[in-house]
Amino acid sequence: MSTPAPRRVRALLAAAVCGLLAGCVQMPTSGPVVEPQVSADVDDAPGIYFDPRPPQAGEAPADIVAGFLEAMKATPISTTVARQFLSRDAAEAWTPERQIITYAELGTEEGESAVRIPMTDVNLYDDRGAWQRTRATRDLELGLVQEDGEWRIDEVPDALVVPDSWFDDWYERVSLYFFxxxxxxxxxxxxxxxxxxxxxxxxxxxxxxxxxxxxxxxxxxxxxxxxxxxxxxxxxxxxxxxxxxxxxxxxxxxxxxxxxxxxxxxxxxxxxxxxxxxxxxxxxxxxxxxxxxxxxxxxxxxxDPSGPGTSRALYALDGDRVVAGDVGQLAATAGPLGTTDYGVRSIGVSLGGSRVVAVTGDGTQLLTAPLDAPEADVATVLSGAVDLAAPALDARDRTWVLDRAAGRARVFVAVDGVASEQVVPGVTGRRVTKLLVSRDGTRLVAVVRGRSADRIVATRVRQASDGAVLGFTPVRTLPLPAEGSTRIRDVAWRSPTTVSVLGDITDDFSQVRTLSVDGAPGLIATGGTTRLRGRFRVLVSAPVDDPEVYALGGREVSDLSRPERTVPDLAPGVTSVTYAG
Structure with missing residues (x-):
């Protein structure tokens, strides 16, 4: 193995990249415009085609490294040219489909027989394209050798290494469906x-x-x-x-x-x-x-992960009784919790809209009853709690509920009217203000309050084939925007894989931002970021196609899905507005 002479890699890399870009980009005369950082439709593939230049005779090691990095940005996506910058053995062994590494910026350092390139804001994706984690910095290390008198890369990670801006343009955020x-x-x-x-x-x-x-x-x-x-x-x-x-x-x-x-x-x-x-x-x-x-x-x-035959009605409390309908036309339900005052303060409704679960006014008990059966009994699901939050129900008709318990959170799940406590690492024992469970029953999201800032954490529910809860995966903290207050007012499902987060920007403005529940970076096309004039405290949303999404500030209602629509204020005494689930 020969040893490359000392070099100023930064300058040579920059020069080589500029030269490659100048000669190899073809711009079509027409085509769709793609907004960076926002997932677009499949048909919106960028209209820029880049056929990178292969290695040239006599190129210095820095030129080979720059050419290799540039060749991985070929569009349509291909590693054919990138492989030409590798030694014969490395080209045969290289399997870039094993993972994707994206970066915000590249730095460089000088080297002898190897080049070490610092990368910032690095994201790692597995062979399916599932996001794994983010690192503030990481070094890309490439070893070089001379082969037939030409420099080639002989040591290279099994990964496609590309800028995050390129990745945003050429990769689509989608879902794979399992059971x-x-x-x-x-x-x-x-x-x-x-x-x-x-x-x-x-x-x-x-x-x-x-x-x-x-x-x-x-x-x-x-x-x-x-x-x-x-x-x-x-x-x-x-x-x-x-x-x-x-x-x-x-x-x-x-x-x-x-x-x-x-x-x-x-x-x-x-x-x-x-x-x-x-x-x-x-x-x-x-x-x-x-x-x-x-x-x-x-x-x-x-x-359907959102629940087959799911009710799309709104449900709420009018005083202490359950009502249902549209935001401006809520009518009493026929079940016992809709006709009799049981002194409840919050509710959850089964996906099919047949059963309601309610928290008593003192937050110590969880009750349940059919929604529209007047002669039915009201059953007690849980008692002896301290401060129950609004319950959530999944597709298997399990009820999940958070007991805030004066800053020492407890999580319960009720099956067939019997509640059991679940220990959720990162949630149990913390100061938790809100708990969400996905309708498919596999994801749990919680708002954890800290001394100076709130966090949103997510975990997966591990289950046996009969549905028994086996435990939870380690929690992952979802990234939040730096802008505005560090306090989270509310969080709600926007789709089966995204949540919308409500917070304050200033005393006069609120903001709703939608995040991927797996913690992956980038904005979400559906939901995105919305600013509202006023102080809003509640989100009402459902993970279904084209839902009406509302932000509530007292009695004031803002329709986030159709901002141009004028929505009447809630009637006096209407609280706990929610969709099924």
Whole structure:
């Protein structure tokens, strides 16, 4: 191995990058405009095509490093040219699909036989495109050798290493759909996949990954082990995605086929060009419930992660009685909690709108009753608490409730009217003001109050195949904007994988920002950031398509989903406004 001479890598890298950019970018005469930092639709792939320059004869080590980094930004996405900057052995061994590393800025340092490049604001993504973590700094280390008289990179990480701005332009925030351990509801897992022609193929590749470790207690797949994906997913002129997999077709019975197709259709419906899915395994076409092999995108609707047949009505308390309807037209419900004053202060409603769960006025008891059965009894689910927050219900009709307990939080889950305490690391025993549980029952989000600032933490619920809670994954703190107050007024589900957060900017303005529940960076296209004039304290939202999203400040109501709409004030005495769930 030869040793490169000392060099000023920073200057050479900058010069090489400028030269590469000047000669290799093709700008089309038309095409969609893409806003950076915001996830866009699949069809909105940037209209800039970059064919990077391969290594040139006699280039210095710094030029080779700069060329390699630039070549990884090829668009449409390809590593063909980047591989030419590697030695023969390294080019054969390099597997950049194992992970993605993004960075905000690159620095450089001088080196002899190796280049060490500091990176800032580094994000790591796994082979499916699922965000793993953020690091403030990380070094990219590349070893160089001379091969046939030319410098080549011989030591390189198995990763695609690109700027976060490029990643935002060329990767789409989507979800892969798995099942919860009971196989009763689909569970969306957020990932980033390449836009354009690779979109559907990347979705299928990610979907075939088998959950391992703790994730196997959170979500499961019905694709049999050993099922692998070919090179691509062609989409014909009729919009039918043809998914051909290898594997043993005899391992696929009717139940397995139904759930595999549910996973596929829910995942591939995110590609706007797809109208139906056709699946084959080991050369055998798979039909849906014994019918057609061309399966529409509504297959699997019974496993909807937002809850099949979910009520879209608003529910609230008028005084101490449960009412339901639209924001300006709330009417009394017929059940005992709607006709009799039980002195309750907050409520939760089952997804189908058949049952209401209520916290008594002193915060010590949790009651439940049918919503519209006048002669039904009111049952006590939990008693002896200190300060219960509003309850939440999931697709399996479990009730989750937080006892704030004077700054020593306790979490309870009630199944079939029997409540049990769950120890949630990072939540139990802390000063917690709000608890959310996703409708699929696999995610728990809490607002933890600190001395000077509040935090939003998220964890996954680990479950057995019968739905019994086994525990929780380590909590992850979701990133919050630096702007405005450090206190969180409220938090609510905006979609199955995002939450909206309400806080103050100043004494006269409030702000709602939507975050990915996995903690991944970047703004969310749906929800984004909204500023409101006034002091709002409550968010009312549901994780369904096109919900009406409201911010409440006393009786004042602001419609966040349709800002141009004038919404009447709440009637005097109306509180605890909520959707089902």
């Amino acid at each position: 919860d351990p009971t196989s009763q509801v689909l569970v969306p897992e957020p990932v980033f996949v390449p836009r354009g022609d690779q979109f559907a193929s990347s979705l299928v590749r990610g979907l075939l990954a088998q959950p391992t470790g703790e994730s196997a207690d959170v979500a499961r797949t019905w694709f049999p082990p050993g099922t692998t994906h070919g090179l691509s997913v062609p989409i014909n002129a009729a919009g039918i995605a043809e998914v051909s997999l290898s594997g043993d077709p005899d391992s696929v019975d009717d139940q397995t086929a139904r759930r595999m197709l549910a996973q596929l259709t829910w995942t591939l419906r995110q590609d706007a060009s797809i109208r139906a899915v056709q699946l084959s395994i080991g050369g055998r076409m798979i039909s849906y419930q014994g019918g057609s092999t061309q399966v529409g995108l509504d297959a699997g609707s019974a496993y």
